[in-house]
Amino acid sequence: MNGDKERRATSAPLDRADERIRSDTGLAGATRAFLDRVRSGDLGALPVVIGLVIICTAFQSLNPVFLSSNNLVNLLFDCSTVGVIALGIVCILMVGEIDLSVGSVSGFASAMVGVLWVNMEWPAWLAIFAALVVGGAIGALYAVLFNRFGMPSFVSTLAGLLAVLGLQLYLLGSTGSINLPYGSPLVNFGQTLVMPPAVAYTLAAVTGAVVFATAFRTAARRKQAGLSARSLGSLLLRGIVITIILELVVYYLNQDRGVPWMFGLFVALVVAMNYALTRTKWGRSMNAVGGNREAARRAGINVRRTYMTAFVLCATFAAAGGILSAARLASASQQAGTGDVNLNAIAAAVIGGTSLFGGRGTAYSALLGIIVIQSIASGLTLLDLSSSLRYMITGAVLAVAVIVDSLARRSRMSHGRA
Amino acid sequence: MNGDKERRATSAPLDRADERIRSDTGLAGATRAFLDRVRSGDLGALPVVIGLVIICTAFQSLNPVFLSSNNLVNLLFDCSTVGVIALGIVCILMVGEIDLSVGSVSGFASAMVGVLWVNMEWPAWLAIFAALVVGGAIGALYAVLFNRFGMPSFVSTLAGLLAVLGLQLYLLGSTGSINLPYGSPLVNFGQTLVMPPAVAYTLAAVTGAVVFATAFRTAARRKQAGLSARSLGSLLLRGIVITIILELVVYYLNQDRGVPWMFGLFVALVVAMNYALTRTKWGRSMNAVGGNREAARRAGINVRRTYMTAFVLCATFAAAGGILSAARLASASQQAGTGDVNLNAIAAAVIGGTSLFGGRGTAYSALLGIIVIQSIASGLTLLDLSSSLRYMITGAVLAVAVIVDSLARRSRMSHGRA
Amino acid sequence: MTDLTSQSNSQNGLVLSLRGISKNFGAVSALTNIDLDVHAGEVVALVGDNGAGKSTLVKILAGVHLPDSGTITFCRDIVALDDPAASLRLGIATVFQDLALCENLDVVANIFLGRELDPWRLDEVAMEIRAWTLLNELSARIPSVREPVASLSGGQRQTVAIARSLLLEPKLILLDEPTAALGVAQTAEVLDLIERVRDRGLAVVMISHNMEDVRAVADRIVVLRLGRNNGIFHPDASNQELVSAITGASNNAVSRRAERRQGSREHSREPRP
Amino acid sequence: MTDLTSQSNSQNGLVLSLRGISKNFGAVSALTNIDLDVHAGEVVALVGDNGAGKSTLVKILAGVHLPDSGTITFCRDIVALDDPAASLRLGIATVFQDLALCENLDVVANIFLGRELDPWRLDEVAMEIRAWTLLNELSARIPSVREPVASLSGGQRQTVAIARSLLLEPKLILLDEPTAALGVAQTAEVLDLIERVRDRGLAVVMISHNMEDVRAVADRIVVLRLGRNNGIFHPDASNQELVSAITGASNNAVSRRAERRQGSREHSREPRP
Amino acid sequence: QNAKVSGATVAFLMPDQASTRYEEHDRPGFVAEMSKLCPTCKVLYQNADANASRQQQQFNSVISQGAKVIVIDPVDSTAAASLVKQAQGQGVKVIAYDRPIPSTAADFYVSFDNKAIGKAIAKSLVDHLKATKVPTDDVGVLEINGSPTDAAAGLIRDGIHDGLAGSGYKTLAEYDTPDWAPPKAQQWASGQITRFGKKIVGVVAANDGTGGAAIAALKAAGVNPVPPVTGNDATIAGLQLIIAGDQYNTINKPSEIVAAAAANVAVQLLAGEKPKSETTLFNTPSQLFTPTLVTADNLKAEIVDKRINGKPIQSAEVLCGGRYAEGCKKLGITK
Numbered sequence A, B: 001m002n003g004d005k006e007r008r009a010t011s012a013p014l015d016r017a018d019e020r021i022r023s024d025t026g027l028a029g030a031t032r033a034f035l036d037r038v039r040s041g042d043l044g045a046l047p048v049v050i051g052l053v054i055i056c057t058a059f060q061s062l063n064p065v066f067l068s069s070n071n072l073v074n075l076l077f078d079c080s081t082v083g084v085i086a087l088g089i090v091c092i093l094m095v096g097e098i099d100l101s102v103g104s105v106s107g108f109a110s111a112m113v114g115v116l117w118v119n120m121e122w123p124a125w126l127a128i129f130a131a132l133v134v135g136g137a138i139g140a141l142y143a144v145l146f147n148r149f150g151m152p153s154f155v156s157t158l159a160g161l162l163a164v165l166g167l168q169l170y171l172l173g174s175t176g177s178i179n180l181p182y183g184s185p186l187v188n189f190g191q192t193l194v195m196p197p198a199v200a201y202t203l204a205a206v207t208g209a210v211v212f213a214t215a216f217r218t219a220a221r222r223k224q225a226g227l228s229a230r231s232l233g234s235l236l237l238r239g240i241v242i243t244i245i246l247e248l249v250v251y252y253l254n255q256d257r258g259v260p261w262m263f264g265l266f267v268a269l270v271v272a273m274n275y276a277l278t279r280t281k282w283g284r285s286m287n288a289v290g291g292n293r294e295a296a297r298r299a300g301i302n303v304r305r306t307y308m309t310a311f312v313l314c315a316t317f318a319a320a321g322g323i324l325s326a327a328r329l330a331s332a333s334q335q336a337g338t339g340d341v342n343l344n345a346i347a348a349a350v351i352g353g354t355s356l357f358g359g360r361g362t363a364y365s366a367l368l369g370i371i372v373i374q375s376i377a378s379g380l381t382l383l384d385l386s387s388s389l390r391y392m393i394t395g396a397v398l399a400v401a402v403i404v405d406s407l408a409r410r411s412r413m414s415h416g417r418a
Numbered sequence C, D: 001m002t003d004l005t006s007q008s009n010s011q012n013g014l015v016l017s018l019r020g021i022s023k024n025f026g027a028v029s030a031l032t033n034i035d036l037d038v039h040a041g042e043v044v045a046l047v048g049d050n051g052a053g054k055s056t057l058v059k060i061l062a063g064v065h066l067p068d069s070g071t072i073t074f075c076r077d078i079v080a081l082d083d084p085a086a087s088l089r090l091g092i093a094t095v096f097q098d099l100a101l102c103e104n105l106d107v108v109a110n111i112f113l114g115r116e117l118d119p120w121r122l123d124e125v126a127m128e129i130r131a132w133t134l135l136n137e138l139s140a141r142i143p144s145v146r147e148p149v150a151s152l153s154g155g156q157r158q159t160v161a162i163a164r165s166l167l168l169e170p171k172l173i174l175l176d177e178p179t180a181a182l183g184v185a186q187t188a189e190v191l192d193l194i195e196r197v198r199d200r201g202l203a204v205v206m207i208s209h210n211m212e213d214v215r216a217v218a219d220r221i222v223v224l225r226l227g228r229n230n231g232i233f234h235p236d237a238s239n240q241e242l243v244s245a246i247t248g249a250s251n252n253a254v255s256r257r258a259e260r261r262q263g264s265r266e267h268s269r270e271p272r273p
Numbered sequence E: 001q002n003a004k005v006s007g008a009t010v011a012f013l014m015p016d017q018a019s020t021r022y023e024e025h026d027r028p029g030f031v032a033e034m035s036k037l038c039p040t041c042k043v044l045y046q047n048a049d050a051n052a053s054r055q056q057q058q059f060n061s062v063i064s065q066g067a068k069v070i071v072i073d074p075v076d077s078t079a080a081a082s083l084v085k086q087a088q089g090q091g092v093k094v095i096a097y098d099r100p101i102p103s104t105a106a107d108f109y110v111s112f113d114n115k116a117i118g119k120a121i122a123k124s125l126v127d128h129l130k131a132t133k134v135p136t137d138d139v140g141v142l143e144i145n146g147s148p149t150d151a152a153a154g155l156i157r158d159g160i161h162d163g164l165a166g167s168g169y170k171t172l173a174e175y176d177t178p179d180w181a182p183p184k185a186q187q188w189a190s191g192q193i194t195r196f197g198k199k200i201v202g203v204v205a206a207n208d209g210t211g212g213a214a215i216a217a218l219k220a221a222g223v224n225p226v227p228p229v230t231g232n233d234a235t236i237a238g239l240q241l242i243i244a245g246d247q248y249n250t251i252n253k254p255s256e257i258v259a260a261a262a263a264n265v266a267v268q269l270l271a272g273e274k275p276k277s278e279t280t281l282f283n284t285p286s287q288l289f290t291p292t293l294v295t296a297d298n299l300k301a302e303i304v305d306k307r308i309n310g311k312p313i314q315s316a317e318v319l320c321g322g323r324y325a326e327g328c329k330k331l332g333i334t335k
């Protein structure tokens, strides 16, 4: 009956053989596919970016300092500390669990670095290493409680929150807070160190080139294997656009101090985690365990080990974030990691699009989410507001920032695509 | 082939017709069923109670004041405030969402009562009513954001946390905090009012009688309808045991001041919510929406309205809890509802056995959970500890309290019964 | 193949009529321009290959998905089914392929979900009795109706889902592969049931991959292929005919297998039933 | 009915042997004292009513549940299957009735889950090609393998689950109602496939409610009833015989329905195929 | 000794963790004095972690344990009123410590004056700016207050306002630091540096933590030299920043003195005596101590050389480790 159609279809690539799927080749096809995705709300990070643009425009119109290079450089410094913690939260949310103790762990790690490095005069790298290891050990403890005793991570990490805070207070008990020496490499890293312009420009260009090269290699292999592939033209376009955008950003930041190395580290971690989560067997098993734990187990995945890595990674990132904030503040204090660090880190991951229920999320959500949160905070510090007003506005702006994404998600769902 | 067995089976009650199901009638049967449940970990609240007993024994041995009537009465007063908030959290967790702003809402409600009643001299009942309504309205707003825009409750209530805290600070801005008149009925209710012994004894007896009567009525109806039913003897035994335990508790508390009315209110709310969640159509739809939202929708349940009620109830209970803590403290202050109120309320629900992922939980989990948390807090105030040690021990004890429950859950799962 | 207007039981009025229904999921067109008529007292079987769009069509009728275009006429009125509740209100009961049960609730609660007796004081005893009656009617083998559905076997769940739909007094019943997981006895009961409700004048749309069952109960067989109408058949159409309409080729896996088996049987001269 | 030791393809060794397997869920005894033997190059069909315990047995063999008592002998060794990974390592591949797919992952990821090519740098292109090959082998109608499994139709998912099990090189394949949701063509392909793997010397245990399919491919038919062994049959046993073993009564819904249809046919004198 | 006194129980309830002073100075000071005055007495210590409800719980708990005198540093001065009423109803004496309980008269009040502290740091900063001839036009200072939900922070803020009023220096911007969290203070300060740049001639910060954060922000922005920044609490970190020349001042509140005074009063109340008071504040007989302002000029004298109970407030060894050695030498603390 549809024989002729079928015959026509056989000449198509393997994955375009089904006549019901529209193959969007060429620029026109790409545009149509994009509009299609806009309509069905399947836009990835775009809605959050739109929310961010709205926020930035509003703050910029209220105070033109907001988008000045100087302020943006500050923003990037501030993003990096909690951002690293949020990256760990992405890992743990991925498998559908939570870690409420990241704040405490970060504070404890900063206290450890303070005590070991400054008070006990260990070499800085050793103190940092020790703090990271202890952070990882705390995560391993949660994993054991979870795997052996089935203790819900909400409860075990709540207990951890308290216990680790106790450890932090104990460690800093006699001094309260410890100054990290100004001028030391760690504090410089956290406060002033920026990439030389040449390095920054090169990195931006290399990023674009790498994006293009990998995509091109994949496309070539797909074409060779008889699968559909994106055209050279569209890949080239994408590579060039990415490069130009990055170069412009770098250029703008270089008007002031430049791109902080700390932010570079954060982005590098995000990219590495993104690779690990999407392109390794381990990342696949994280996704699988978060999506359907029992199915993953039945597929022969070592579910316990996967949880172990998730808990350990989360706590280690928390410790790393704590060390970075100590460097940023040039001090390890009893208050480090308390307050809203937990909530901000989790919120960053969630705002960026990671699900609290597991199995859905990307490393980039930590980057995006923390930029949203810090932009709001930074924008509001530039306005002279009373505390009460500041709280109210923060809440309202946060809702606005997420509303675009929420609407997109809703339309995605009503189109039957969760 | 199994014809004879089948014939034998037909004489059994309708729900015992399947020959594979062991019918546990009589006392011996009940014991066997119980052991069976112990083995498979299907024990309901028992593990948490065991955890509680362990904690109490430990604290009692460290400081004999812990189980004194006086301290227990204080404990009951303290349980009631956060307990009411936790009850709201149970509602919202039931449908698989969360409310991070219960702390702020409770603080805001207490501020409203302070301002309206004390400063603006409204009648107390009207001020309380207004605070509850505003609390409910905040919940309704979250529900609208959730239903209309699909905003994840984590984000909307996080925004709410900040915005409502801002409102609270704004409301108390000029004064900082407001004293509620000492000796007024509200403050008396929160601080001193206890049931007269006769009332308490009667209530305890009535509870036992009601438990027996309803169970007996159901059993009679089931027997009449040809369903299996528990024997009169076992029902009577249960009724008597419950009555005796309650009377003993009341007797012990009456050695000191007696049973606080505030705790009575809390328990009444718990019982009412338990009824609503288990025995009404609304409660059924809450369970269904939390278990499988799409299935509930396809069954024709108005899912949006269910979410609406859950959010509104949660925020209203939060406001009620805030008013109770204001009464307890005889003051409405800027820091009411900040700190760990949120975390304690959520933790209470989770420790009591309500799932963070929806569809599993009972109103009693709020009661049990908050007793666990407050017992730990109260037990530790009886020991002379530095803050750092206190934090560490709180964390450790919390983990111990939950470990029995976790083990039971694990065995439940390994027996294929999630 | 017969033309669209023909039907065996046309003495009764048109209950449901679809014209030009289309539905896209992103870049995939799941349904294109579907027409379908169902009359009272008629069992229409909807057959088609995997992914042909049968369930999508049923979900559109159940108000789960909104169609991208096309009109739905139900009992002479053009209706917008934008919500499952709207469908249920009109009298359309559905058994979904994925069953749509709440795994955390027990059997009784699932059967009565959304239609509980005595909303302010659930009558658990009455509901339990009714549940047992319904389940026994379907020959269900369920040890206990007070266990959460999560602990039931596949077939037991399917029986619960079917029992659910019997609780309503619908005008149209949509059954999406209702017997896929059922045992032989339960399947027979469900087919009996379908005939009973047909005889009571209800309209039934049944999806199935089992041509035996389809031919046994259907008055008309509608074939979908790759999201399009691909012919309407009488139940006495040959298997061969139906299968080629479903797969879109007369040389298909089924015919090849049949031939091969035929060959090997003749070869081994050992006939198998 | 034949006795336990008889089998048609006994030239090959015993792959799997169960003795006295029991399993309780709380107060329900799902399995009581089950014995089962499976030989290499043999297809054993496991049939039984809904809730008879078939899937429970398969899950025990897949390492999902631990039996309460009884011994499992696999290739002459007594084994403890306390984890699905242990089963997989021994060479037992399973297609579960509930499929056990990760709905959030795409088709390729699901097929290769736990067995990805190139662990540190997933070879997506190679995996995608292999996935298409497997799916085409099964006549699957899947528009895109890069969509999450959540968006697939029931039959498409089942095909994915079957494709998964083909990736291993197992000694024993357990198929729990593998064709329940499949279309006619796909069912034929799966039955072909079962015959192919049998001929390669693998042992196959297949659960199905479709007596046609069972008789078509099985070398031996094992009946479970209410969690107990209830006889072993040759594939040429009559339908009647099998159905009474399954339902436990010779007067059952199936026979009643057949009689009724027979009667009404004779009555209306209008034969239907 | 008085029979009523010996073996009695006394409770010492502190409000929070924001500063280490409560566990490092107040409690040891109080315990030391108590054991001197009444060796058989039992001291119960609790810290409420800035949570008024928890403080109420602790208050009830110590009464359950038989405390006859309660020394309380209230988390919430207003809320503490009901505690006083409740205690007095049961014959328990209450000594307000550090922060007053304005609406209900306690039995005694001993304290440093928080408002005076705010005023002192602000005034000292202004004096320093005037002395270094910083012009007043078109420039100003930043003001970093404590937690918006902390009553003591409010008192300090009022004091700072008093201190800055009429100085001629504008307050460019003002910020209530949530939870006294230094990172928040740092982020805010960074933003203000972007906004005002060179117009910032000084920063009034309400404690050493937020002061240190302001310094970190200034350094990170490359501001050189760092304008004077105030502090409070004389933490080791703060003192070291003064030694290093980064922070301008801090406040030394030798809490041991107040704690010892509270212990004295407690024993008198136990014995049923009426403690003598210098002044009356909020209808409460009171004893107020003046804190000392510490800058680089008097750091040696006030911190290292002055003895309390035979010990320096901080020893040279603690302060002058590593990279502070040079600064210490300059200030003459070490040779």
Ligand SMILES: Nc1ncnc2c1ncn2[C@@H]1O[C@H](COP(=O)(O)OP(=O)(O)OP(=O)(O)O)[C@@H](O)[C@H]1O
Binding pocket: A415, A416, A417, C025, C026, C028, C029, C030, C048, C049, C050, C051, C052, C053, C054, C055, C056, C057, C097, D141, D142, D143, D150, D151, D152, D153, D154, D155, D156, D181, D183
């Ligand atoms: N929510 C969805 N998102 C994306 N695609 C979908 C969605 N639902 C269905 N599809 C696609 O639409 C097509 C039709 O699916 P449908 O479930 O209607 O098939 P079906 O005819 O019921 O098949 P089966 O016999 O296997 O049940 C399939 O290709 C499927 O992949």
Ligand SMILES: Nc1ncnc2c1ncn2[C@@H]1O[C@H](COP(=O)(O)OP(=O)(O)OP(=O)(O)O)[C@@H](O)[C@H]1O
Binding pocket: B415, B416, B417, C141, C142, C143, C150, C151, C152, C153, C154, C155, C156, C181, C183, D025, D026, D028, D029, D030, D048, D049, D050, D051, D052, D053, D054, D055, D056, D057, D097
């Ligand atoms: N996790 C569980 N908890 C409690 N009972 C269970 C559980 N799993 C299975 N059962 C019970 O065990 C019995 C056998 O179930 P099983 O899934 O093995 O049946 P089956 O033979 O596969 O039936 P079907 O043909 O319907 O798939 C059923 O009565 C079921 O209720």
Ligand SMILES: [Mg+2]
Binding pocket: C054, C055, C056, C097, C176, D153, D154, D155
């Ligand atoms: Mg379907």
Ligand SMILES: [Mg+2]
Binding pocket: C153, C154, C155, D054, D055, D056, D097, D176
């Ligand atoms: Mg099964």
